[in-house]
Amino acid sequence: MVSGKTFLLAGLLALVAGGLAVRYWPGDERAIRNQLALIEEVGSKELAEPPVEALVKATRLAALCSDPCRLIVASVRHAGDYPRKQIQDRIVMVRSWYTQVRISLHDITLVLAENNTAVVRGTIRLRGQGSGEAIAEAQEFRAELGKIDGQWLITAIEFIEVLEQ
Amino acid sequence: MSPSRLRRFLLPEVNGRFVFRLLLAALTAAVVFTQVLIPLRIEGRNMAPTYGDGDFTFCWRGRYLFSEPARGDVVAIRYAGSRVMLLKRIVALAGDTVEFRNGALFVNGAWIREPYVRTPSDWNMAPRTVEPGKVYVAGDNRATALDRSHSGLVEQGRIMGGLVW
Numbered sequence: 001m002v003s004g005k006t007f008l009l010a011g012l013l014a015l016v017a018g019g020l021a022v023r024y025w026p027g028d029e030r031a032i033r034n035q036l037a038l039i040e041e042v043g044s045k046e047l048a049e050p051p052v053e054a055l056v057k058a059t060r061l062a063a064l065c066s067d068p069c070r071l072i073v074a075s076v077r078h079a080g081d082y083p084r085k086q087i088q089d090r091i092v093m094v095r096s097w098y099t100q101v102r103i104s105l106h107d108i109t110l111v112l113a114e115n116n117t118a119v120v121r122g123t124i125r126l127r128g129q130g131s132g133e134a135i136a137e138a139q140e141f142r143a144e145l146g147k148i149d150g151q152w153l154i155t156a157i158e159f160i161e162v163l164e165q
Numbered sequence: 166m167s168p169s170r171l172r173r174f175l176l177p178e179v180n181g182r183f184v185f186r187l188l189l190a191a192l193t194a195a196v197v198f199t200q201v202l203i204p205l206r207i208e209g210r211n212m213a214p215t216y217g218d219g220d221f222t223f224c225w226r227g228r229y230l231f232s233e234p235a236r237g238d239v240v241a242i243r244y245a246g247s248r249v250m251l252l253k254r255i256v257a258l259a260g261d262t263v264e265f266r267n268g269a270l271f272v273n274g275a276w277i278r279e280p281y282v283r284t285p286s287d288w289n290m291a292p293r294t295v296e297p298g299k300v301y302v303a304g305d306n307r308a309t310a311l312d313r314s315h316s317g318l319v320e321q322g323r324i325m326g327g328l329v330w
Contacts, residue, residue, distance in 0.1 A: 008181055008184060012184075106244075106245070106246065106248035106249050107244065107245040107246025107247070107248045107249065108245075109245070109246075121245050122245045122246075123244040123245040123246065123248065123249045125249055127208075136208055136209050138244055138249050138251075139244070140244040140245045141245075162242065162244055162251070162319060162323065163242075163251070163302070163315055163316065163317040163318070163319055164299075164317045164318040164319070165312065165316070165317040
């Protein structure tokens with residue numbers, strides 16, 4: 001005879017297994033979340049990063065964007081389409097400003113549409129060390145993604161202005 | 166508390182009732198600390214000396230349920246969610262005209278005494294009217310140049326709440 005405790009344990013295990021399945025089941029949402037995790041990983045920079053590694057990371061980051069990719073920065077009223085190569089060069093330049101930097105994404109919400117597009121909203125946080133001073137920045141963003149040749153790429157990214165200076 | 170009760174309290178029998186109470190406690194804690202009292206660890210010196218780097222407090226979400234934000238209130242302002250927030254002081258409300266003259270704050274033409282500002286400031290800003298539905302916020306540490314200070318207009322809807330202490 002199966003006891004109540006066994007039922008309880010089985011129920012808890014089923015709950016955990018269900019949660020894990022929802023979180024890690026392969027699919028479009030999982031693929032997009034992997035891309036976001038890649039941004040955190042390759043965007044971050046360790047102390048004394050070799051230049052070759054910096055270039056490789058910038059290439060990997062730029063490869064997450066479509067060619068061209070639309071960039072909107074509300075605080076400076078700027079919007080423009082940038083080719084992937086230019087994005088890569090800009091990433092190399094921005095990362096060189098820091099001796100070390102850590103990028104993290106928070107409060108991510110992801111909405112998948114039927115036509116192989118998705119919208120991701122969240123907060124990107126940047127903590128690092130510039131030339132002698134500690135740097136901590138946060139920006140709210142809205143990214144549009146499209147499934148291009150089987151891969152989810154950022155087609156547009158907008159940095160939202162929270163404080164209007 | 167008798168030794169047997171103390172023993173039962175510290176080493177409870179793992180039964181259905183215990184698991185139910187444990188789950189209830191965990192659920193309550195999760196709801197309270199994600200929706201009602203959000204723990205905040207402060208990073209940076211933007212609100213110094215009121216709040217320093219590494220300080221800890223809670224954002225009280227119920228602060229503005231029955232009242233409106235007021236001048237002088239320290240508030241938590243959200244980006245995309247509640248994981249990363251800005252801590253700022255409201256210095257002017259919707260309809261007010263805010264101005265800085267050599268570091269001194271003027272609201273509607275009247276000088277506002279700010280005992281919480283202890284750093285010398287050279288902020289200068291032409292009179293600016295706060296739009297409806299917005300407030301003007303600034304940090305207490307005015308040693309940073311105005312354009313790098315993360316002060317400005319913010320939508321009132323982004324205010325998550327006040328601070329507990």
